Amino acid sequence: MKKNFFWKFLLLGFVVASYYLASDFPLFFTEIYNQKIYSILDRLMHVFSKIPFSVGDVLYAFVVVFIIYKIVVGLKKKTYQQLVLFLSTCFLLFLAIFQLFWGFNNYKYGVAHQLKLERNYTQPDLDTLTQKLIKLVNNQQIALTNDVSKKVVIAKDLEVFNETAALNYSKLPDHLQKLLIKNAINPVKSSFYSYALSYTGFSGYFNPFTHENHVNIEIPSIGMPVTVAHEMAHQLGVSSEAEANFFGFQVMQSSSNETFKYAANLYALKYCLKEYRYENEETYLLLFDQLNKGVQENILESELFWSNKRNVSSYFFKYLYGGFLKMNNQKDGIKSYNKFVDLLINYDKKFHQF
Template structure:
């Protein structure tokens, strides 16, 4: 058999193997998510975490340059040589697929967190309204404690580097039933691609090949503590976006720093209000009057930022990532981000 067929055939074998193993989440949980992966992740973060820049972003940049160069080189007669070019593309896809699942991606197939904690993730409108009331009280309390003025916007005084350092404290305060997601050896970076990430609609991402947590440093800083804790949750082996939001919320709210707590509770409040509006449009309005004006100003700051970067690029990447998640056991797609509210309600009631 010619070598050019090996990697494309290997891709088919990999897909079958991954999907078959994925049918046994207990196996994935024991041997990968709590076996092989933590050791690999610890090693990756120990080495790359010491670098002052994002090695993963540099790697992506080099690969993008090589891809553009390859496309340019083969632009003439590309379709005439469709078989060879197609095999070359499939070979690269095969390599990416292999390293993605080996280094991080198998976590998509682990046991869901709500099953491990034995909590319900579905909730009624009444439960959601009770949750929103709790979040309003806590968010207002924190905003007033920080600013001493219920109409003042919260401005985090820390640098990005200080936020990344302080994020570790929340993971040290995890409740006993979540201790398996404890975190050591920090590897958190401000993404070199923060401008493209803004147009793509992302506040951050985990590089699955280097295990570096990447944070978009351009977005409103009051949201950065929660985003950082979210990306750190990915590093601990959680693939689900809703579960990462939940762990991010828990760790930021358990942090002794008031700014981290505010980032957590204001995020949970905003998510709860959005979910209530999905149940019945306009049903969040009565609750807005109960929220401190300073909190509303922070919400507006965040909304204005993302609206300024809204473009067809955003729509494309949201569509792409939505389908990527659905192909990887996340049936809710992008909606999964807001599903953490159910986990928070279930965990609180339990």
């Protein structure tokens, strides 16, 4: 009994230390954990990528069912103390394994620091990038459809998205490739929980315990190429949601396929427009009116999909996930996705991408 308490106390100490002290050692987590320890762990986990279905999804289901079973048994037998001890141990194990297998990536230096980019941006900066993207997507939409009123259609082919993303990661400039681990990229799998993900507001996820990448197969196909590349970025050691968005964009924007380039630029434009929408709906609508009808249709297709699925659980799980991000050194929580615009603007200032 004393031995059990010793190990549980040790587990508690590790979890508390990992969450409260890790942020003081960004260099260690950049050079040692990310590039060495995590890289080795990811190579070991690569075996799961060979299995055609999601092992992680099965694992999640098993764990949830097992915990529910233990709760029911504990309540029936009225062994409340043992039940609380069991649940607290499960929670601590989850946090400890999460940190060791992937979570410590949250404490390494970010893209802006490593590339020596400026932070934040002005309204004129946002105006400039938004106008560049509007012109770009309008031109691409016409080139792809020969009709300003026709939306761009992408076949929902996960195999093609995986092949394209994996190939384009190798095409990234050296200054971006050096920020990633040099491991094989695991293909993104269709999530068993796609239906539930749609109603909770998520496009995909990375399983930190098996290192499998997943996409919500129900989402509109126009957003799927960047989502696939986004999840791959997490597997390659990118923790921040904004940075995963950034790499997802860069990967598909580097494609030789003009349709995927359009999807990437549209993805970036939507985030820029979202910044205006937060501040002034009228300004957003004026900018939206500058888009070709076909581009508008692509945007509205995605908005309609998510609005039709939105419910109380969407807000609850977004709030819950936002809290989890904050706990893991992403201080902006769910809003951290929007820091993607900050990276785009300041990357363009230094590397003149657009």
